[in-house]
Amino acid sequence: MANLEHHARENRTADSSKPFIQVKNVWQEYGDQVVLERLNLNIAEGEFCTLVGASGCGKSTFLRLLLGQETPSRGELLLDGKPLASEPDASRGVVFQRYSVFPHLTVLDNVALGLELPRTPLLGRLFGRHKREAREQAAQMLHKVGLGHALDKYPAQLSGGMQQRLAIAQALIMKPRVLLLDEPFGALDPGIRKDMHALLLELWQETRLTVFMVTHDLSEGFTLGSRILVFDKPRIDPHAPGAYGARVTYDIPLHEGRHAPGASTGLPAALSEPLRTAYQGA
Numbered sequence: 001m002a003n004l005e006h007h008a009r010e011n012r013t014a015d016s017s018k019p020f021i022q023v024k025n026v027w028q029e030y031g032d033q034v035v036l037e038r039l040n041l042n043i044a045e046g047e048f049c050t051l052v053g054a055s056g057c058g059k060s061t062f063l064r065l066l067l068g069q070e071t072p073s074r075g076e077l078l079l080d081g082k083p084l085a086s087e088p089d090a091s092r093g094v095v096f097q098r099y100s101v102f103p104h105l106t107v108l109d110n111v112a113l114g115l116e117l118p119r120t121p122l123l124g125r126l127f128g129r130h131k132r133e134a135r136e137q138a139a140q141m142l143h144k145v146g147l148g149h150a151l152d153k154y155p156a157q158l159s160g161g162m163q164q165r166l167a168i169a170q171a172l173i174m175k176p177r178v179l180l181l182d183e184p185f186g187a188l189d190p191g192i193r194k195d196m197h198a199l200l201l202e203l204w205q206e207t208r209l210t211v212f213m214v215t216h217d218l219s220e221g222f223t224l225g226s227r228i229l230v231f232d233k234p235r236i237d238p239h240a241p242g243a244y245g246a247r248v249t250y251d252i253p254l255h256e257g258r259h260a261p262g263a264s265t266g267l268p269a270a271l272s273e274p275l276r277t278a279y280q281g282a
């Protein structure tokens, strides 16, 4: 835990008066299909943004832009006032719905590898003291996410929830400043999802990482987020479905001052009901 707290302090050296992430008039087009249009957002460091919206409206595309996997067709994304690196780097960690660890490595090695690779890109592994330190750090992180008892297991021996815990540990061990989650709990049973929500909120509150999480579950979006971003297409041309893209049509702060998981959404009923209906009908 000391590590995570230290990490949180390190992350907070930036000028807090400036938005941490700025999205300036961002468009993303594939051929003649406009997927995202005119996105403008300022995100402060430490916000937990949940992204909801109809299937295919560009939420994962937006995550890929934040990750640096793609560059926008127009506009720019700034992190600490500087253009985002055009390739994924250690400042951003990512967890997908179907997790992507190395099946032939143990749980411990999967997490330690993240620390080893950047230091020895050619050999791929560390030796001696550095190796021991990497493994100790990895073991600490795995205890933190509740996998302390499974260090020597292989991914195929883990349940879905445990695999996502491993994926989260793998992302966090790199001390990212931004954590990108693309429906990380979408494949899990409701009971396990609740446990994962508690874990994620606990980790977020300790690190004050900036989180972007795509979810199809509106109540998950409301429960976890400190801010919910609703993606939707305000204009549709039935003769040219790709002519217009999605924008953020609702941008709602939630849980101001929240410190306990499961606090109320604080949304006025007059707003939450139409939003729920519109979203589910989409």
Ligand SMILES: Nc1ncnc2c1ncn2[C@@H]1O[C@H](COP(=O)(O)OP(=O)(O)OP(=O)(O)O)[C@@H](O)[C@H]1O
Pocket: 030, 035, 053, 054, 055, 056, 057, 058, 059, 060, 061, 062
């Ligand atoms: N590399 C690409 N080339 C062409 N089209 C793409 C590409 N990536 C995404 N798209 C299209 O962009 C649109 C948005 O896709 P995206 O996966 O971002 O939506 P989404 O909101 O995350 O959907 P879902 O909720 O179903 O995961 C889709 O129509 C998809 O086919």
